[in-house]
Amino acid sequence: MAAGEPVRPATAGRAPDIPSPALITVQLSLATEKAEVARLQELVKAGSSAGPELLRLEREVAALRAELELERRQAAASDGLRAGLAAKNAKQLEDLRTLRARNREMQQALKRSREDSTDAFETADDRVRHDIYLAWVRNVPGEDKSRFPLPGAYSVGPDFAASLYSRTEQGAVPKALKAVVEVLSGLAERSSAREVHPLRATGGGDAAQIQREDGARCFRASIERSVASARRLHYWKTPGGEVELSRIVLHDDFKP
Secondary structure, three states, X not given: OOOOOOOOOOOOOOOOOOOXXXXXXXXXXXXXXXXXXXXXXXXXXXXXXXXXXHHHHHHHHHHHHHHHHHHHHHHHHHHHHHHHHHHHHHHHHHXXXXXXXXXXXXXXXXXXXXXXHHHXXXXXXXXXXXXXXXXXXXXXXXXXXXXOOOOOOOEEOOOHHHHHHOOOOOXXXXXXXXXXXXXXXXXXXXXXXXXXXXXXXXXXXXXXXXEOOOOOEEEEEEOOOOOOOOEEEEEEEOOOOXXXXXXXXXXXXXXX
């Protein structure tokens, strides 16, 4: 070593620098903050990916709630409808019972009336003639009575009264008597509804008309149309034009 140069310390075996406690504290704090930031970033990432799925689930829940509410309202409406129908059915049943009771009363009254009428006449023929006259009074207007009077002479066949009064349903006898009045007064031949035509030996249109030995010919007129078991009036007309009432029959009965 030259004289006068400063003496340098030896470098061999030099100990490393040791961080100060303050530096270590800062480094630990920094590491903790970095970890928190990373955790928050993961949460943000997870939340971003779960957002659409969460929204879809919320919409499904809302749709299910709306569907359940609709079903509840429909069930309530059905209950109300059933209750209304039950009340209506009960009312109709009560009305039916009332009508049946009235029908029984009318049938009984009609039966009593017929029994009383039968007792009021000496013969069935007298009763028929009386009822025909009353039917003529009721069914022929006053202004037409002179044009369509009852004939002075007509006869009632032996089976007519029984066939007329055998029907017990309401309105059966008045309908038949109205047809009789129209036949006797000549109105039936003017009415297409009565369908007056010869009663023939067979169903064929070219078959001969049924005729008695005295020359009287049998005719047929409608009492009812377009109803089950519609009835017909059979009657004879003599060569002199006098009418004899034969029978009230069903539409498929072609016996004079």
